[in-house]
Amino acid sequence: MKLVVWVKLLPTPEQAAALAETLHACNSAAGFVSRVAFERKVFSRARLQELVYGEMKARGLSAQPALHVIRKVADAYTVLRAQIAAGLLGEPESPRRVKAEGKPVRFRPDAAQPFDDRCLSWQVDARTVSIWTVRGRMKNLAFTGEPSQLKTLAEHRQGESDLVYRDGKWLLAVTCEVPEAPLNTDPADWIGVDRGIVNLATTSDGDNHQGRGLKRYRRRMARVRAELQAKGTKSAKRKLRRRARREARHAAHINHTIAKTVVADAQRTGRGIALEILDGIRDRVRLRRHQRATHSSWPFHQLGEFIAYKARRVGVPVLEVDAAYTSQTCPRCGHVSRMNRPSRDAFCCVVCGLAGPADHIAAVNVRTRARTAWVFVNTPDAAVSPSYRRGQSRAANPPR
Known part of the structure; x- marks a missing residue:
C-alpha cells in the first residue's frame, strides 16, 4: 500500500531562495501550458508535450522538470473533467460550473512541484538530499522528520516526491510503498465502533474516546475565527487560513x-473492525441551528479512513454496515423504537428493560450487524469478497 511520508527541509537562506525561484518558475510554466491547453482544447499529455516542450526548455527548465510540468497540467484538467462529469461543480448553467469551464486552470506561484529520482536523490544516512533547481543542482540540503517516518522513508521509499512550501516551511511529501500484512480471513469476532460528536468513538468493548477536549478547542477556535472574520483585513484572512490548517492538524x-x-486492540485479539456507513448523514439528520456547524465540520469520515488504512497495514479486516437505528435498537430483544433512547446519552429498552450508554449500545449493534455481514460475504454464492474499498464493502452489507 502507498503511504506519504512528510519530511521537513532545513535550507540555508541561499538554498531557500533557489527553492522559491524553482517553484515560481515551474508554476509560471504550468500557467503557460494551461493557457495553451485551454485555448487549443488539447488536454492529453502527449499532444501538449509536442506543443510546448520547446518553450519549457526556453524558460530554463531541464527535460524532466519540463515533463513533470506538462503532466501536472494534464492531470489538473483530467481532475476538472472528472469533477464536472460527477456533478461536483453543479448543473451545466450553474455559476460555479460556468466559471470553472470558462477559464484555464490556474497554478499558484508556490504550488507543489513533483520530482522523480532523476531530479531528486536521497542520502538518508546523512539526512540530506540533492535536488534540481533553476540555479543548478543543489547538494547537501538537510532534512529532518519524525523517527518513525524517517524509518519508513529509509525502508520503503518508492516513487516521486513533491516539493511543498507551507506556512514558511519547506517540506517534501515522499511516496512510500509499504507491504501489507496478510488479511485475517477468519476473525474471532468483531469490534463495533460508533462514531459521534460528544464521544468521538465508542467501541463494543466499552472503550470510550471522548471528544470533549476537542469540542472545547473547536469552540475556542470558532470564537477566534468570528473575531477575525469581523475584521476582514488581509492579515486577518491570512491568520484565518493558518488557524484553519492548525485546527485540521489538531483534529x-x-x-x-x-x-x-x-486497530491495536483488534490486532491483539484477532478480531475485525466494524464501522457504520455515514455517507449522506448531513442530508438524513435534522439539527438545530447551533448544532449544524459542529456536525458538518466534525471529522467522522477522516476517523474511518484512518482506521481502515491502519487496519490494512496489519491485516485486520474492516467492514462497513448499515447505520440505521443502531442507537434505537435493543441488542437483546431486537425492539426498535425512538422511546428506547430517552436522552442523547441514555438507552433503556421499553420492552425488556436493557439499559446502558446509548453510544455503547450502538457499537454493540454495529458489531452484531458485522457478524451477519461477514457470514453473508463468506457464503459460497456471494457475489462479492471482503475488501477495504468502500464500494465493495458496501455490497457486503446485509439487507435491512
Missing part, C-alpha cells in the same frame, strides 16, 4: 491516536 492528530488504539 487529525486525535483521530490518528484513536484509530491506532482501536
Whole structure:
C-alpha cells in the first residue's frame, strides 16, 4: 500500500531562495501550458508535450522538470473533467460550473512541484538530499522528520516526491510503498465502533474516546475565527487560513491516536473492525441551528479512513454496515423504537428493560450487524469478497 511520508527541509537562506525561484518558475510554466491547453482544447499529455516542450526548455527548465510540468497540467484538467462529469461543480448553467469551464486552470506561484529520482536523490544516512533547481543542482540540503517516518522513508521509499512550501516551511511529501500484512480471513469476532460528536468513538468493548477536549478547542477556535472574520483585513484572512490548517492538524492528530488504539486492540485479539456507513448523514439528520456547524465540520469520515488504512497495514479486516437505528435498537430483544433512547446519552429498552450508554449500545449493534455481514460475504454464492474499498464493502452489507 502507498503511504506519504512528510519530511521537513532545513535550507540555508541561499538554498531557500533557489527553492522559491524553482517553484515560481515551474508554476509560471504550468500557467503557460494551461493557457495553451485551454485555448487549443488539447488536454492529453502527449499532444501538449509536442506543443510546448520547446518553450519549457526556453524558460530554463531541464527535460524532466519540463515533463513533470506538462503532466501536472494534464492531470489538473483530467481532475476538472472528472469533477464536472460527477456533478461536483453543479448543473451545466450553474455559476460555479460556468466559471470553472470558462477559464484555464490556474497554478499558484508556490504550488507543489513533483520530482522523480532523476531530479531528486536521497542520502538518508546523512539526512540530506540533492535536488534540481533553476540555479543548478543543489547538494547537501538537510532534512529532518519524525523517527518513525524517517524509518519508513529509509525502508520503503518508492516513487516521486513533491516539493511543498507551507506556512514558511519547506517540506517534501515522499511516496512510500509499504507491504501489507496478510488479511485475517477468519476473525474471532468483531469490534463495533460508533462514531459521534460528544464521544468521538465508542467501541463494543466499552472503550470510550471522548471528544470533549476537542469540542472545547473547536469552540475556542470558532470564537477566534468570528473575531477575525469581523475584521476582514488581509492579515486577518491570512491568520484565518493558518488557524484553519492548525485546527485540521489538531483534529487529525486525535483521530490518528484513536484509530491506532482501536486497530491495536483488534490486532491483539484477532478480531475485525466494524464501522457504520455515514455517507449522506448531513442530508438524513435534522439539527438545530447551533448544532449544524459542529456536525458538518466534525471529522467522522477522516476517523474511518484512518482506521481502515491502519487496519490494512496489519491485516485486520474492516467492514462497513448499515447505520440505521443502531442507537434505537435493543441488542437483546431486537425492539426498535425512538422511546428506547430517552436522552442523547441514555438507552433503556421499553420492552425488556436493557439499559446502558446509548453510544455503547450502538457499537454493540454495529458489531452484531458485522457478524451477519461477514457470514453473508463468506457464503459460497456471494457475489462479492471482503475488501477495504468502500464500494465493495458496501455490497457486503446485509439487507435491512
